[in-house]
Amino acid sequence: MSDRINYLVTGSMPAEQNQITERLDAGVEYPGVLFWQYDQAAIIMGCSQRPDEQQSARSMAAGLPIMRRNSGGGAVLAGPWMLSISVFIPTEHLIAQQNIIQIFGWLEQIWIAALEKCNVPCKGVDKALIDHSKEVSESQNLKWACYASLSHGEVVSEDGRKLVGLAQIRKKKGVVLVSGLHLYPCDWQQLSSIVVDNPEQGVQLEALNSDAQSLSGRAEDVLLPEIIQAFHEQLPDDFRVLS
Template sequence: MDAPLTLDIVSAEEEQAWNRRHLAEPVTAPAIRFWGYREPALVLGCSQRRAISAETVRERAGLDLAARDAGGGAVLVGPWMLSASILLPLGHRYAQQPPALSYHWLGEAYRAVLAEVGIASEVLTPETARRLQREADPDIGWACYGGFSPGEVVVGRRKLVGLAQVRRAKGVLFVAGLLFGRTDWTLLCRAFGRPPGEAQRLADGNTCCVDEAGETLSPLALLCSLQQRLWASLGDPSGPNEPW
């Protein structure tokens, strides 16, 4: 019997707290959690923690600020995004792969599910990701969705799924962000203190499920299919999914 879908509607800080809490103790079995967001918030990569203060973000854009332990650029989470946290024990085969190669299984799960709803996408190989990154606009490299990494999912040259991971002594965390609806790129630029013109460049470099498959696409149906794909790839289709 398949595990029930767990989709929590949370703040950005609640998501990050869950991730930290479950990496602070030994991960003994794979676990999957899906996230939606009550309101927009700015989430910084670990190297950006000192780039901007919570007070500044609130003054500029009226947003809360959170920081993740994974690397990469800034992300504007919000009702348009569906995120996933996947915890793996250190001994799991995907946790033992080199970082650049360890995302492919995750990107492939997203690609397969997107294909089921008519979205033709591609999982970036390390070689393709390096080429696209060399050709990317350097002015928007401060944003997660302004660049490309192995395993991420694109439609043509437009990003649809961003990925990151955290490796700790007690387990490995993979995180994914699917652009289901249209992101407010103008709000992201305002929050991070970037020129307004960069919003259009971010919009040009990304896409979303609604634009690719239409407004009638069901996010819950998509996540149910994704959960099945993920568990099948992890080796336990009805696996445990209840770390609180």
């Protein structure tokens, strides 16, 4: 199992985004997977979100940088508690030829199989669960947060709390599916305090989310190499590990 943990890259969110961008710009020549764990905490906003002066001031006061990623979606508090897995697919690959719901469904099944093998109880989402999550997110004014609602291909606990979030970046020269698993809980109140100046919304977000450590009752440092190994084993044979 020790070689599996060597697949993991530890670094900053900008370094991860740079690698994703460089690989897409150069062209994805073969299927690959990048396992990444953030070495520092940061607020990550979607490409359509732009931090204003008040958000920037609050983040500076908290000593927590605000960054933007290349994919869409809402704000995320990223840090060592999150395992980021990016799956790179050439445009001509059969998987990349599927529509967005199908391709996310393919990745969802890989995540479910990997997590269940590591004794993390979970399930996929259906339209009813997605629609309900969006209603809750809107009624609680949480649409700004990535982990406030669900979309196709994402993974939840058995009682419907979000566990794995997904995003897609599609370019002419390749596709990358980016997913984030909470290994253990993040500080949801800190996220909401900085982004919307309302720590109470962090309580609401905490209730909508779960993490692998809490669901399995096993420590994050034990789970991490096991999840990496299990995920790698579920990928088709033509996928290579990237670093």
